[in-house]
Amino acid sequence: MIPSIGIKNYRSLFNLQIQSLGRVNLIIGKNNTGKSSLLEAISIYINNADLNWIFTLLQERGEHYKNSTNINNIESNLKSFSSLFFGREISFFNEDHEIEIGLLESNLFGVQISSDSVIIRLVKYVEEVIKQPDSENKDRIITRRKKIILDEKDETLFAESTIGIELKSSDFYVIIPIETERNYRIFNYSQSKPIDNIQFIRTRNIESELNGRLWDNIALSRKEEFVIRALKIIEPKIERLTFINNNTAGRQERIPVVKLENELNIIPLKSMGDGINRILTIILALTNSDNGYLLIDEFENGLHYTVQEKLWNIIFDLSNQLNVQVFATSHSLDSIKSFEKIINNQVKIEDGKLIRLDNINGLIKPVEYNADELKIATNQDIETR
Structure with missing residues (x-):
């Protein structure tokens, strides 16, 4: 794991120092505070x-x-x-x-x-x-x-x-x-040997081509169960998942389909909304990052606030099981509150870390929150974003 990070002269980050990182790190801040640049810089260092x-x-x-x-x-x-x-x-x-x-x-x-x-x-x-x-x-x-x-x-x-x-x-x-x-x-x-256990999830909700490759890597392994467990956050009746070839408008692509409990027909996952497809992308990336790193830009994209705490819970659980360090960005208060509930109630406090980036006169500065500070801030509605 990366215990700390220093970045000089990368994009909007003139001289950024984050002195403590956890296993799962949530990076927050307003627009134009360098959140995506931080993810990119970390990925360059890892690679x-x-x-x-x-x-x-x-x-x-x-x-x-x-x-x-x-x-x-x-x-x-x-x-x-x-x-x-x-x-x-x-x-x-x-x-x-x-x-x-x-x-x-x-x-x-x-x-x-x-x-x-x-x-x-x-x-x-x-x-x-x-x-x-x-x-x-x-x-x-x-x-x-x-x-x-x-x-x-x-x-x-x-x-x-x-x-x-x-x-x-x-x-x-x-x-x-x-x-x-x-x-x-x-x-x-x-x-050095190229890093193949780093996954970088962008702001797009659906990554059809990438998801198909990631699914092939874990097919017929116990990791299939991790994916189904995550999809059940939105649709508890899902029993199985697979990818099939689909020819739409002359374009060949592989799409995810699911089998629901007590249903004979398979259903394209795309028809079930952006949220469940975003979850699929995140969990497939996580299960392909053993002993490595997962980076997620704009974690909350496509996710209703009611599912975010459950998804964080799965991310914390699997990141420990698979030894993955996670970095995610967000500017959603719902994401922050659900993250705080997990690190204060259900996991080791040191596993989770929240970092806020502020743009002060054109220079990006970090503010690091431990679990207790984050709990006080969210309970008292102190602006953490």
């Missing part, structure tokens, strides 16, 4: 600054730009990457403008991001040709990318330089060029 994942985030935000001929070029790629940085400001030489995400640690200078952080920045570099002897003592020609630093006076270097994105963590370092028509998804540079 070890994987460039494929970063491009996925850009595409989800509609910030993977192309030029008029639908081809990536240096200008459009630079525009895409600049959207990751605080204020969309980039500097090729000033490290104060780099994105840094990592755990927090205390030292002589106070609480800071640890050296195991991931760092993202845009740089200017030149390619150097180097001769290295091989095992047979013969020269081997390799090309190395050398980052240009500000105090280098060689004007030739600047003239020959190009722009790249620098990615580094405790176990890798790479500069990847921003070039025309480059397929960034071919890169596999990290020495």
